[in-house]
Amino acid sequence: MIDAGAARVGALGLMLGLLWMTGCMCPQGQLSCDGQCIDPSASALHCGACGVSCGPTARCEEARCVALPECGPRSPSPRACDDADLCNGVFECLDGRCQQTVPPVSCDDGVSCTHSYCEPSEGRCHHDIDDSSCEEGSFCHPDDDCTVRCLRSPCSVISQCGCAEDDTCTPTTSGDPSCVLPGTGGAGLACSLTTQCAPGLVCIDAGDIDRARCATACGSNADCGGDLRCFASLGFSSVLTTGERFGRCEDSCDPVDASGCPAARGCVMVPLAGGRSAVTVCGDGGSGAAGADCFDASCALGHTCVAFSDRDACARLCHDDRDCPGTPTCRRFAVDLVVHGEPVGYCG
Numbered sequence: 001m002i003d004a005g006a007a008r009v010g011a012l013g014l015m016l017g018l019l020w021m022t023g024c025m026c027p028q029g030q031l032s033c034d035g036q037c038i039d040p041s042a043s044a045l046h047c048g049a050c051g052v053s054c055g056p057t058a059r060c061e062e063a064r065c066v067a068l069p070e071c072g073p074r075s076p077s078p079r080a081c082d083d084a085d086l087c088n089g090v091f092e093c094l095d096g097r098c099q100q101t102v103p104p105v106s107c108d109d110g111v112s113c114t115h116s117y118c119e120p121s122e123g124r125c126h127h128d129i130d131d132s133s134c135e136e137g138s139f140c141h142p143d144d145d146c147t148v149r150c151l152r153s154p155c156s157v158i159s160q161c162g163c164a165e166d167d168t169c170t171p172t173t174s175g176d177p178s179c180v181l182p183g184t185g186g187a188g189l190a191c192s193l194t195t196q197c198a199p200g201l202v203c204i205d206a207g208d209i210d211r212a213r214c215a216t217a218c219g220s221n222a223d224c225g226g227d228l229r230c231f232a233s234l235g236f237s238s239v240l241t242t243g244e245r246f247g248r249c250e251d252s253c254d255p256v257d258a259s260g261c262p263a264a265r266g267c268v269m270v271p272l273a274g275g276r277s278a279v280t281v282c283g284d285g286g287s288g289a290a291g292a293d294c295f296d297a298s299c300a301l302g303h304t305c306v307a308f309s310d311r312d313a314c315a316r317l318c319h320d321d322r323d324c325p326g327t328p329t330c331r332r333f334a335v336d337l338v339v340h341g342e343p344v345g346y347c348g
Helices: 004-021
Strands: 031-033 036-038 058-061 064-067 090-094 097-102 114-119 124-129 138-141 145-148 168-171 177-180 202-204 213-215 229-233 247-250 266-271 277-283 303-307 312-318 337-339 345-347
Touching: 168 202, 202 247, 213 247
Parallel strands: 036 114
Antiparallel strands: 031 036, 058 064, 090 097, 114 124, 138 145, 168 177, 202 213, 229 247, 229 337, 266 277, 303 312, 312 345
């Protein structure tokens, strides 16, 4: 006849072996219960099996809940109350019987990709990260579980990855990306810091802090939804130390023919210092025709202020030579400029 205790231990060993072979995260001889690795032979919260709690009046011994013993010098069989396992709580001798005075430690962190366990000698939880338990292309984040791996470090302004769930990745004055707690400002709101913009929106100045707005950062038109287009100039200060280059999603208007805006408004390309243009907005143009002296946004619709070798003058904008009547060449700016996915230059 098979001894009942031996059968119980044998079944427990078989169960542990099966769990190990099927890919359980816990080491051999332990169970994964409530997101933590435990020793079922001694755990007060999972004694012999997951969910079997011994409660405050018993302790777990050899995978079985055993009533707390009598204690003290007058008890028939004096014995110590402390089992040396701080994870099971603290037991003291009170009124002649061992009693639990501090509850067991639970190490469930709610993160599926960590090995969580309690160190018996410390009574303290440990949460070891296990990237291998996540799907390919993602990694284990101690706060957010399995997270898509971000190709930029520490985060990506365009993909908005690498930060905690409630944070926004933003460029800093040093050119490094950084995770910050965002604000509430919607797209198009004037801003000076990303902390004023809603989650996922970045305060992008396109080289001119006076025209900074909360916007979606983009690397191509595909990053912008609806009728928005990605304005990305290779010239303005949008290149980070990580090598990531970004623009911002703008209204879909064409500064060359000033189209794409509501009636009585035109598509204006606001120039930057040094003859580099930056952003497109629907607004009113100036009065300066081609060749007129200019400053900032003083040029007429379809024109921009260009820094020539002798002076700053208005010049007609163009996509190619066909946009330059009477002038044979559509010249490129000192740095390549792309507006809404199309190259933009000036007639000269």
